Amino acid sequence: MDLGESELLLRLGVAFLLGGAIGLERESAHRPAGFRTHTLVGVGAALVMVLSLSITGADPARLAAQVVSGIGFLGAGTILHEGPTIRGLTTAASLWVVGAIGLACGAGFYLGAGVAAALVVIALVPLVRLERWVGGKRERKVLRLEMEDRPGQLGQVGQVLGRLGISIKGVEMEEAGRRGRLNVDLTVRIPPGVPVERAITELGQVAGVHAVISDD
Numbered sequence: 001m002d003l004g005e006s007e008l009l010l011r012l013g014v015a016f017l018l019g020g021a022i023g024l025e026r027e028s029a030h031r032p033a034g035f036r037t038h039t040l041v042g043v044g045a046a047l048v049m050v051l052s053l054s055i056t057g058a059d060p061a062r063l064a065a066q067v068v069s070g071i072g073f074l075g076a077g078t079i080l081h082e083g084p085t086i087r088g089l090t091t092a093a094s095l096w097v098v099g100a101i102g103l104a105c106g107a108g109f110y111l112g113a114g115v116a117a118a119l120v121v122i123a124l125v126p127l128v129r130l131e132r133w134v135g136g137k138r139e140r141k142v143l144r145l146e147m148e149d150r151p152g153q154l155g156q157v158g159q160v161l162g163r164l165g166i167s168i169k170g171v172e173m174e175e176a177g178r179r180g181r182l183n184v185d186l187t188v189r190i191p192p193g194v195p196v197e198r199a200i201t202e203l204g205q206v207a208g209v210h211a212v213i214s215d216d
Contacts, residue, residue, distance in 0.1 A: 007108075008050060015046035015105035018117040019098045025124045031091045033078050041071060041095055042102040049106025064103050071099040094120060140169070141196055141214050143186045146176055148208035154184065157209065160202050165191045181210070 003011075019042020020035055027034030045067045052063035075092030097120050104113035147153055154171075161168060170187035190196060196214050203212045 003050060003054065011050055011105050011108060012043055012046050014110060014113065015042040015102045018042060018101050018105065018113055021117060022094055022098055022101075022120050022124070025121060026091055026094060029124075031078070031088070033074075033091050033095055038095065038098045041074070042098045042105070045071075045099045045102025046106035049103045053107065060107070067099055067103060068096070071096050090124070094124065140187065140189050143188055143196075143199065143203070144211075144213050145184045145186065145203065145209055146211040147182055147184060147206075148210075149175070149180050149182045150208065153182075153208050156206050157184075157186070157203060160206060161186075161188060161199065164194055164199055164202070166194065166199060 016039055020039045023033075023035035023038025026038060048063050048067050049060065052060040075095045078088040078091045078095070097116065101113045101116050101120075104110075104116070145157065147157070158168060167189045168186055169189055170185075172185040173182050175181075176183045188199075190199065200212045200214060203209055
């Protein structure tokens with residue numbers, strides 16, 4: 001398949017614009033992968049698809065599959081673990097989608113690429129407000145713990161909360177009256193359906209945790 005110069009520029013240009021539009025939203029949200037990263041992924045994926053279509057006898061699906069798997073590794077670099085909380089999954093997903101959009105542009109499937117880009121922007125901008133509104137309905141509490149002052153103790157507490165779907169939003173600690181112990185205040189967000197009493201009970205069973213109370 002021999003593409004003219006104008007068609008080649010069109011395919012790469014559309015990939016640049018669509019990838020950049022998604023990247024601008026990620027840039028405004030101060031995510032690790034922003035405008036330039038998304039633009040490069042979109043243009044690169046489009047070029048790979050154009051190249052695969054231009055090589056006589058080549059199977060376009062083989063190179064396209066390599067793009068998809070390669071973006072998986074790139075997206076993994078944007079995922080951060082912060083205690084029981086995982087951040088960066090949305091950015092990793094947006095990179096993967098931009099790669100798919102770039103492949104679509106490289107294949108000349110402009111309608112599908114445009115519709116997909118529009119849906120991604122909708123998911124990242126208006127729907128995030130709905131997500132935050134729903135998330136705001138989750139109950140926030142402060143859990144006060146007295147526990148041993150030793151390495152890994154707070155991590156064990158975080159693992160228990162993570163299993164319950166409870167995210168930690170703030171941590172304050174000070175030395176307790178007893179030597180070798182800490183008083184720790186955890187500001188947590190508890191999802192609907194998880195009673196705070198269950199969290200207190202399970203935290204109380206962690207070795208090294210001597211007392212757990214809630215702020216109410």
